[in-house]
Amino acid sequence: MKKDVNYSREHIAYLKKLTKKKTVITASRWLILIIFLGLWEIFATFGVVDPFVTSSPSRVIKTIGSLYENGSLFYHVGITLGETVAGFAIAVLSGYTIAVILWSSETVKRILEPYIVVLNSLPKIALGPLIIIWMGTGYTAIIFMTVIVSIIVCIMNTMAGFASIDPTKLTLMKAMGAGRGATLKKLIIPASLPSFMNTLKVAVGLAWIGSIMGEYIVSKAGLGYLIVYGGQVFKLDLVMTATFILCLLAGGMYAIVSLIEKLVVKNFD
Amino acid sequence: MILRFDKISYTYHTKSGETAAVRDLSFGVDKGQFVSVIGPSGCGKSTILSLAAGLLKPSSGQIIRGDGEFGYMLQKDALFEWRTVEQNVFLPLELKKRNTAEMRAKAVALAEKYGLKDFLKKSPSELSGGMRQRAALIRTLAAEPEILLLDEPFSALDYQTRLEVCDDVQSIIKSEKKTALLVTHDISEAIALSDKVIVLSSRPAHVLAEHIIDFGDSPKSRRNNSEFAACFEVLRKELGI
Structure with a gap:
């Protein structure tokens, strides 16, 4: 938008209205958060709710402070974050590879389809005991849990992205004599980039579910561990604190993926 | 002759049955010629281009191709x-x-x-x-293809753009001295662009008539020529519309 353009009165009013609307939305968002935290704090202070059970914003901050002081804050955060990011990366990469293989052969795809459908519906937590026995009680088990929770959706979403490519473009590639490999490289992969970014967004959420679930089943450290431990010893401040940090981390990771999406997908419309 | 269809037949197979798309189809395209194929919709016009390009193998008959490659242009860009x-x-x-x-x-x-x-x-x-x-x-x-296969490349455009692009494409193809085989369901487009128009029957497609068009020297002058309307009538009758 150029500044030296003289807009009509009507257009200026229209622009003002847009800005106003945006301000209202942003302000309302913050207001909801502030009111929620404020009421929570007030109710806890004046005994409307029992802070032993509900905790309170000030107690959460205090807990973060003490975790930071005894040096365990970044230790737990680092472990959970590492497991999640590792599981996420493995799930996305291998999911994409499997989707490419399934795309290359219609027959293989049809053979494996029922297995994928069943694995997708299976509640992965059911595999918990098996995972402990197979992988032990270390990080590997948790990363494995993260991978199996997110990989199936990665495969299915990527395949759906491949399938939604304009058939005219496929015909064009064929008419220009492109083989499977060239079609994949020049058309399928770039054309499905926007849908791949969407897959990443879904996978981020699932990876967090996977890693926390893994930590619930088997762990000696991490945010999921803090939540389980806090629950067992009735330290609900700890549970709330770990949950709060999880919110921040999951939101942050989603924001990073959204940012990458914006950078990558700007040439598509 | 750069492309020749000699008694070509082609049958589609699907689970629910088989459909004869093309039967005993014979025609030729000379070097530098602009040939249009018109026919009722669903008569297997696009099949003809796929056969010409070798994307489909004919069930019977022979396609003779001259030297040089094929270039494809589709409905959507x-x-x-x-x-x-x-x-x-x-x-x-x-x-x-x-x-x-x-x-x-x-x-x-x-x-x-x-x-x-x-x-x-x-x-x-x-x-x-x-x-x-x-x-x-x-x-x-x-x-650098020798022959261009055009699969209704103007049909997705609005009417005004269509006339413009249609003339545009024809003049580029002519000035680059390329051969072209166009399939279309638009009679006036076929008359305006082509040196030769081939009229197909409904499915299974075979040649009903061939017309050499030699009046006018550009699509625009053809559309304004007095022979245009008469030619349109002949083709319209042959297509049975």
């Missing part, structure tokens, strides 16, 4: 939106392993000659429908 116009034009060069500096320079020269100079570095989304179809034509020409 199918430009890749993640590539610039220039990169789109280079696509067939990359695929045919002829992505040399010389071929690229030729393709750019071709694009510049036909008014795409200012658009080369732009995204296809910044082009109008007519310009996009022109870019698609330049992409097809970049690989």
